[in-house]
Amino acid sequence: xxxxxxxxxxxxxxxxxxxxxxxxxxxxxxxxxxxxxxxxxxxxxxxxxxxxxxxxxxxxxxxxxxxxxxxxxxxxxxxxxxxxxxxxxxxxxxxxxxxxxxxxxxxxxxxxxxxxxxx
Amino acid sequence: xxxxxxxxxxxxxxxxxxxxxxxxxxxxxxxxxxxxxxxxxxxxxxxxxxxxxxxxxxxxxxxxxxxxxxxxxxxxxxxxxxxxxxxxxxxxxxxxxxxxxxxxxxxxx
Numbered sequence: 315x316x317x318x319x320x321x322x323x324x325x326x327x328x329x330x331x332x333x334x335x336x337x338x339x340x341x342x343x344x345x346x347x348x349x350x351x352x353x354x355x356x357x358x359x360x361x362x363x364x365x366x367x368x369x370x371x372x373x374x375x376x377x378x379x380x381x382x383x384x385x386x387x388x389x390x391x392x393x394x395x396x397x398x399x400x401x402x403x404x405x406x407x408x409x410x411x412x413x414x415x416x417x418x419x420x421x422x423x424x425x426x427x428x429x430x431x432x433x
Numbered sequence: 434x435x436x437x438x439x440x441x442x443x444x445x446x447x448x449x450x451x452x453x454x455x456x457x458x459x460x461x462x463x464x465x466x467x468x469x470x471x472x473x474x475x476x477x478x479x480x481x482x483x484x485x486x487x488x489x490x491x492x493x494x495x496x497x498x499x500x501x502x503x504x505x506x507x508x509x510x511x512x513x514x515x516x517x518x519x520x521x522x523x524x525x526x527x528x529x530x531x532x533x534x535x536x537x538x539x540x541x542x
Contacts, residue, residue, distance in 0.1 A: 359468075359470075359476065361530070411476075416482055418466065418522075419466050423475035423476060
C-alpha cells in the first residue's frame with residue numbers, strides 16, 4: 315500500500331520561497347507520477363504540476379510556469395515542490411498525490427502541508 | 434486548458450438520491466474523476482474513469498457520462514456523505530495538464 319508523507323507546516327515572508335517534500339513508501343517510486351495540488355482557505359482544488367520520477371520530467375500548470383519547480387530524488391523516494399516569489403495568495407494547503415488505480419486518478423494523497431505567507 | 438463547471442451546492446434529505454453534475458467541453462474525449470473532501474481532510478477518490486468505483490467506496494456512489502456532462506450519483510444518501518465533491522479531468526494530448534471543477538457542497542438536510 316503506497317503512502318505519501320509530507321513535510322511540516324511553513325510560515326514564509328512575501329517574496330521568499332518554500333520547498334515542500336513528499337516521501338513515498340510501500341511501492342516502487344519510479345513506477346508512478348507525483349502531482350502537487352493546492353487548496354487556499356475555503357477554496358477549491360488547484361493542480362500545480364507533476365513529475366514522472368523514472369524520466370525526471372515535470373509538467374506545470376500554465377498559471378505556475380516559471381514560479382514552481384517539481385523534482386524527485388529516486389534514492390530517497392521523495393518528491394519536492396518549490397514555489398518562489400511567494401505572495402499572500404499562495405497561502406494554502408499543499409498536497410502531493412499519486413495515481414495508482416488508474417492514470418490521472420489521484421487515489422493516494424499526502425496529509426497536506428500548510429504554507430502561510432505573511433509579513 | 435479548459436474548465437469544468439459544477440453547481441456550488443446540492444441539498445438532499447437522508448435516504449434520497451443526490452446528483453452532482455460537472456460540465457466541460459472536453460469531457461466527451463477525456464475521462465472524469467470524482468473526489469469527496471470532508472473538512473480538514475485530504476480528498477478521497479470515489480469514482481474514476483467516469484464510472485469505476487475504487488475498492489472500499491460504497492456501492493451507493495456511482496458515475497455516468499453523457500456528452501459534455503458527467504454526473505456523480507449518491508443513492509440513499511447518508512449523513513456521513515455531507516462533504517465537498519470535486520470533479521477532475523486530465524489532458525495528455527499535448528502538454529499534460531489536470532483541471533478540477535470548482536466543487537459542490539453536498540448538504541444532507
